Structure formats: C-alpha cells, structure tokens
Amino acid sequence: MSKRIYVGNLPWGVDKAKFEELFSPFGEIEEALVISDKHTGRSRGFGFVTYKNDADADKAIEGMNEKEVEGRKIVVKEARPARESQEGEQVKEEEKPTEDKEKETPSEPEETPEEDEKENEETEEK
DSSP: OOEEEEEESOOTTOOHHHHHHHHGGGSOEEEEEEEEOTTTOOEEEEEEEEESSHHHHHHHHHHHTTOEETTEEOEEEEOOOOOBOTTSOBOOGGGSOOHHHHHOOOOOOOOOHHHHHHHHHHHHHO
16 A cells, blocks of 8 residues: 655745655655746755555655755655545635635626617717
C-alpha cells in the first residue's frame, strides 16, 4: 500500500530532483511533486511525496518534520485526501468560495441590448 505525505514551507529553490534527493533515503518513492504556480512556473513552497511502503512514509515524517532545509524549517505530515464537492468531483482552488465574495452586494444589472433599443426609441419619439 502506498502512502502520501505533505511537505510544506519548502525553500523556493527546491526543484523535483532536490526534493527526491531529500526524501529518497527513507524508502522507495512512487511519486514526488513540487507544486508550482501555473502562470509563473515558480514553486508555491509545498509538495507531496508518495512512498510505496507506509512504513517508509512514517519514517520520512518522523525524520524530516521541522528539519532545516536551505534555512527553512519544513513541515512534513501525512497528506489529507483532496477535498471533494457533493457531486464527488474535486473542488478546484479557484472554485472555493471566499468570505469576501459572499459579502459582496450585487451591483445593478446591466441593461440588455433590447432594453437599450427601447430606451432609444422612447427618446426619439419625444
């Protein structure tokens, strides 16, 4: 059985190769991902490692949590499952509601072209 761990507070300079190098001493890695910004390609400062063996993942958590890497203490813990919507689909970051959006008051609705034409006709008739 494989186990996935979350690694946070990664230094910006850690790429996939360095990431695998940091975590490979604990066991066989199935997958290692450094999450990057889709627009800039720059690391977002966290990633995930999936170990083929649960015991190896537990050793990595114990051995690497709060370890200093390039001047930053990283956070290593078991990854939580992806959040799912009621329909069972994964919820994307952009789709998550924010408090600010919920508090916004709706602005006046824009006029449709038909309403605009009626207004112009009324003005012309006068």
